[in-house]
Amino acid sequence: MVIRGGRVVSPDRIIEASVAIEGGHIVAVGHDDVMPAAREEVRADGLFLLPGAIDSHVHFRDPGYPHKETWKTGSAAAACGGVTTVFEMPNTNPPTGTVEALRIKLRAAESSYVDFGIHGLLGDDSVAHLEDLIDAGVTSFKAFVGNTFGNLPAPTDGALLEGFEKLAPLGIRTVVHAENSSIMARRQQQMEAAGRIDALAHLAARPAVAEIEAIGRVLTLAEWTGARVHIAHHSAADSLYLIRDAKRRGVDVTAETCPQYLLLNTNDMLRLGGIMRLNPPIREARHNQPLWDALMDGTIDMIATDHAPHTPEEKTRESIWACDCGFPGVETQMPLMLTEVNRQRATLMDYVRWSAVNPARAWGLYGTKGVIASGAHADIAFVDMARAGTLAQGRLQSISKISPWHGRAVQGFPVHTLLRGRFVMRDGQLVRDAAGWGRSVKTIQQMPAPRPRNTEHYSSAILKTPEGVRPNALPDEDVPR
Numbered sequence: 001m002v003i004r005g006g007r008v009v010s011p012d013r014i015i016e017a018s019v020a021i022e023g024g025h026i027v028a029v030g031h032d033d034v035m036p037a038a039r040e041e042v043r044a045d046g047l048f049l050l051p052g053a054i055d056s057h058v059h060f061r062d063p064g065y066p067h068k069e070t071w072k073t074g075s076a077a078a079a080c081g082g083v084t085t086v087f088e089m090p091n092t093n094p095p096t097g098t099v100e101a102l103r104i105k106l107r108a109a110e111s112s113y114v115d116f117g118i119h120g121l122l123g124d125d126s127v128a129h130l131e132d133l134i135d136a137g138v139t140s141f142k143a144f145v146g147n148t149f150g151n152l153p154a155p156t157d158g159a160l161l162e163g164f165e166k167l168a169p170l171g172i173r174t175v176v177h178a179e180n181s182s183i184m185a186r187r188q189q190q191m192e193a194a195g196r197i198d199a200l201a202h203l204a205a206r207p208a209v210a211e212i213e214a215i216g217r218v219l220t221l222a223e224w225t226g227a228r229v230h231i232a233h234h235s236a237a238d239s240l241y242l243i244r245d246a247k248r249r250g251v252d253v254t255a256e257t258c259p260q261y262l263l264l265n266t267n268d269m270l271r272l273g274g275i276m277r278l279n280p281p282i283r284e285a286r287h288n289q290p291l292w293d294a295l296m297d298g299t300i301d302m303i304a305t306d307h308a309p310h311t312p313e314e315k316t317r318e319s320i321w322a323c324d325c326g327f328p329g330v331e332t333q334m335p336l337m338l339t340e341v342n343r344q345r346a347t348l349m350d351y352v353r354w355s356a357v358n359p360a361r362a363w364g365l366y367g368t369k370g371v372i373a374s375g376a377h378a379d380i381a382f383v384d385m386a387r388a389g390t391l392a393q394g395r396l397q398s399i400s401k402i403s404p405w406h407g408r409a410v411q412g413f414p415v416h417t418l419l420r421g422r423f424v425m426r427d428g429q430l431v432r433d434a435a436g437w438g439r440s441v442k443t444i445q446q447m448p449a450p451r452p453r454n455t456e457h458y459s460s461a462i463l464k465t466p467e468g469v470r471p472n473a474l475p476d477e478d479v480p481r
């Protein structure tokens, strides 16, 4: 296949170029004269060719909650949103903390329209089996340090440290939902006792300090162990300095924020109520611009969506405490962000850095994915920056047809999505027989292992008294050296 007439976007330039594809890989990018002969020509006049977006944070609910989403519907939403790779979260039922649960999920994922990674669960029970989960196919881990949908217990700090010690030498990154559960549980109890059922009570129960504290704690453990960590859905202006400082010190931390934290705030709450309930909460307007600035300066690396589908009934109950947290997002991210590009708040090159390049780097896929260049997978979002429209929840591929973005005017849409050389969305329509074309990125590329730091004292060896040391020996008593 040769794609002609489009403009190829990379983080540092936009060039008019043709793209040749063979066997699912890009084999040439450049002047039309040097393209090999093609069986199929695709015209992209007036369109921008972006590396397919990589969404590090989606919940496809399968197994456990197929009335909210399935792999087929969630990945269809991704395909129609210009997203070619997703990383899926472990708060399914059963949670992805055992090899058996992972196998069930991998079977469900066989219907996926897009490529995927699987975040395994890092919790107190699973920490002893992380290697087994890796061998069986997880790409990365997720620690629910803050409580959220699924009510998975937060790992103890001890388990988190142990998990990081084990994962550091392997170079495997852990996503952290960084909120302090104890602060939030107590606050929520007080709110409920006081009879608060309004949407703002949810925010009051999850103050920014809960995020600041949890990020600080996680970064301390990451720095100590040398583990790679990823801060999910960064929501607060006040905790950005922690990531900035940690990066300066060389901690391998990456961070994401989501369109909802950039573009919505408490002013939208009266209108949206439980529809915009999610964790961490959408905060006051003062947080929006600093989060945007943090993307611009690289403190926050990427845009993810926290695609968290629930049914309309589950989102519109009378008490805020009864509304499920989260909403769908994988399908609306690109038009929302492209609209901001059209408003000149960022360039298309910035956007590609946040949507594709940086996530590809964070998950060890760069070169294979995240870029339109020879040798890479032909994962391409064809984007029409002129096309304007209104987001409509009824038209979403997701089962969750309820969205805070419903009725929002946008300009800039993905019109075709190519995954490893095959269209999964064309002319705005899902290509239905591409279900099952997606596969695990685990089979694509292994991540390089970094050099671990303070992990030398962690191994099964610490559970044994060193040879020659008498139990209860006094310090400096004749202990052989």
Ligand code: DOR
Pocket: 059, 091, 148, 149, 177, 277, 278, 279, 280, 306, 308, 309, 325, 326, 327
């Ligand atoms: O609001 C949320 N919903 N935040 C999360 O972190 C999880 C998600 C879900 O799974 O519904």
Ligand code: ZN
Pocket: 057, 059, 089, 306, 307, 308
């Ligand atoms: Zn989430």
